[in-house]
Amino acid sequence: xxxxxxxxxVTGAAGGIGQEYATGLAAQGTRILxxxxxxxxxxxxxxxxMGGRIEAVRLDVTDIAQAEGMARAAVDAFxxxxxxINNAALYGALHGGRFDTIPEAEWDAAMAVNxxxxxxxxxxVVPAMRKTGGGSIVNIASLAATYGTPFALHYTTSKAAVxxxxxGLARELGRDNIRVNAVAPSAVMTEGTRSFFGDKLDRALDxxxxxxxxxxxxxxxxxxxxxxxxxxxxxxxxxxxxxxVDGGTVLN
Numbered sequence: 001x002x003x004x005x006x007x008x009x010v011t012g013a014a015g016g017i018g019q020e021y022a023t024g025l026a027a028q029g030t031r032i033l034x035x036x037x038x039x040x041x042x043x044x045x046x047x048x049x050m051g052g053r054i055e056a057v058r059l060d061v062t063d064i065a066q067a068e069g070m071a072r073a074a075v076d077a078f079x080x081x082x083x084x085i086n087n088a089a090l091y092g093a094l095h096g097g098r099f100d101t102i103p104e105a106e107w108d109a110a111m112a113v114n115x116x117x118x119x120x121x122x123x124x125v126v127p128a129m130r131k132t133g134g135g136s137i138v139n140i141a142s143l144a145a146t147y148g149t150p151f152a153l154h155y156t157t158s159k160a161a162v163x164x165x166x167x168g169l170a171r172e173l174g175r176d177n178i179r180v181n182a183v184a185p186s187a188v189m190t191e192g193t194r195s196f197f198g199d200k201l202d203r204a205l206d207x208x209x210x211x212x213x214x215x216x217x218x219x220x221x222x223x224x225x226x227x228x229x230x231x232x233x234x235x236x237x238x239x240x241x242x243x244x245v246d247g248g249t250v251l252n
Contacts, residue, residue, distance in 0.1 A: 003232045004029030007078040009070065011061060011121055012088030014038035017140075017185075019046070020220035021085055021227055026052030028228065033074035033081075035059035036088065053078075061088045061117030067124035074128070081128040083136045083231035086118045086162075091155060099153040107154045114158035118165060126178060134177030136231045139166050141242055143186040146250045147211075159184075163242050170240030179239040181230050186218050186246035213248030 008025055012018035013034035019042070022032045026047040032054040034040040034047075040056035047054040055077040059070050074081050090113040094106060118139055129135030144152060145159035163182055170180040209215045226245050229235050244250050 002028075003083075003228055005031065006082040006231065007031045007033070007074060007080050008083045008085065008231060009033045009035065009074050009081055009121075009125060010085045010087060011035045011059060011070075011117075013043050013056070014040045015042065017220045017223060018085075018087040019043045020224060021087060022054065023047055023050070023052075024221065024224035025228065025231075026050065026054060031078045033057065033070065033077065035070045037061075059088070061120055062112045064120045064123065067117075067120040070121070071124040071128055074125075080132045081125050081135060082132070083138065084121060084125045085227060085231070086121055086137065086139045088117055088121075089114045089140065089158075094152070094155055096152045098151065102154050110154040110158045111161075114155070115161045115165065118162060122169060122180075126173065126176070129178050130176050135179075136235075137169070137173075137178065137180045138227055138230045139180070139182045141166070141182040141184040143184055143244070143246045143249060146184045146242065146244060146246075166242065167240050174239060179230075179236070181235075181239060182242040183223065183226055183230070184242050184244045184246065184250075185223055186249055209247075211249045215247070218245065218247065 008030045010018055010022045010032060013022045014036035022034050022043050023046050026032050027050060032047060034043050034054055034056040037060050044054050044056050057070050057073045060066050090110050122137060139162050141162045142159040144156040145163055149156045166180050166182040173180055223245055226243055
């Protein structure tokens with residue numbers, strides 16, 4: 001399970017789940033390139049405070065030039081890229097509601113960040129992975145896609161696209177020894193979740209818990225173990241999979 005000394009790029013790492021990935025993996029000895037459209041200073045401070053190794057860049061995942069700059073920054077800082085965690089997503093800023101009330105601009109923004117952003121970041125890091133003989137890409141999908149969550153069709157559809165992208169890319173990159181998998185969490189207790197549900201938060205989390213066999217709310221730390229396994233050598237024959245971390249909501 002050791003991931004010590006691996007070089008891991010984490011997008012959306014300024015806070016929330018991305019920050020948890022960065023700090024949790026750094027605590028296990030990985031070297032982190034944290035990327036976000038927001039300032040990653042707090043994540044850098046936490047990782048360096050524990051003696052970890054981290055660099056950070058600003059990144060708009062919808063911009064391929066910025067994604068390529070992210071990859072160059074990782075290679076310049078650490079010499080290679082072993083893993084990419086595609087965590088950056090538009091979620092908390094979206095508004096739920098009936099599918100025919102979703103503004104077109106909000107639909108387009110969800111697709112640009114949540115789908116095109118992953119495509120851009122994969123394109124950016126794969127050349128570096130090929131040079132070193134392989135790597136692992138972990139895309140963050142969602143229970144929204146695997147369950148078919150209503151009243152958030154822009155988010156649900158974007159995350160379903162992430163699963164399709166994961167499967168197709170796994171088939172393309174297997175010959176390069178690059179594995180591509182997805183993680184599909186249920187509602188995670190983050191600021192993004194609070195923002196998305198607003199004053200309906202407590203009711204929404206109650207509904208989510210009733211669908212789970214493990215009836216507690218998922219927290220960011222619950223996801224670190226799964227991601228650690230997927231970027232580590234213990235899962236070297238696992239690719240194209242979507243692993244549900246949802247307390248037993250969707251039983252595949």
